[in-house]
Amino acid sequence: MAEPAPDATSAARSPRVLVVDDERSIVDFIRLGLQYEGFQVQTAPDGQAALRLISEFKPHVVVLDIMMPKLDGLAVTEAIRGNKDTGVIILSARDEVQDRIKGLEVGADDYLVKPFDFGELLARIRAVMRRRNPNAGPQLQVQDVTMDEATREVRRDGRAIELSAREFDLLRLLLMHPNQVLPRDRILDQVWGYNFFGDANNVEVYIRYLRQKLGDEKHALIQTVRGVGYRIKA
16 A cells, blocks of 8 residues: 655654765665655765755765765765764775775764665664664653654564554554544544545554554554544553
8 A cells, every 4th residue: 555645743753864876776775765664865966965965954864875976975974974963874885894994984883885785774774873862762662562763663572563654653653642542533633644635444454554563463452442543552
């Protein structure tokens, strides 16, 4: 099922990543993957454009290539390394040990060689965010379900749960109101946005997705209150 675009409130809470590379196919691959995971993403084709965007977009993490026109990735890394709120991951085809050492010496938090696996890149982005914000931690917890809003990681009994952006926002709303019955129309407004005019059954569909992924087949965690809505049992 295609997901409507997240509303502005949801987007404001999402972690921000700037992707800098002059290879359009790589940029689009990373952008689409991160957006699906719930990140806000901006892109730039070269180092000069990246520096302009950094001051405006204020990304939590910058993922950038080394070999780029106008200003290379090492120079960009040096320019922003004093910003304690922004992590840097170099993504490069250069795989020599000296290249990695140089990248880390100029201030990068991590170095990943192309070709790469998106899952590994995602894990490294989240790890950099944890190191840059060590006090963020899991911000929401009900029973054995924990959610780290900064890295968008969800776990149940220590097991990582992969959620789409919409599933994440729905679970977050439930976790923020343990034991409270949330009417379907309120869930639609807060997760899909006030301007959403699609099928109201979306709530039921996504509740079912969450139950499947959380192993809640007996509905002991996410409970249905007939004729009203849903609640998460604390």
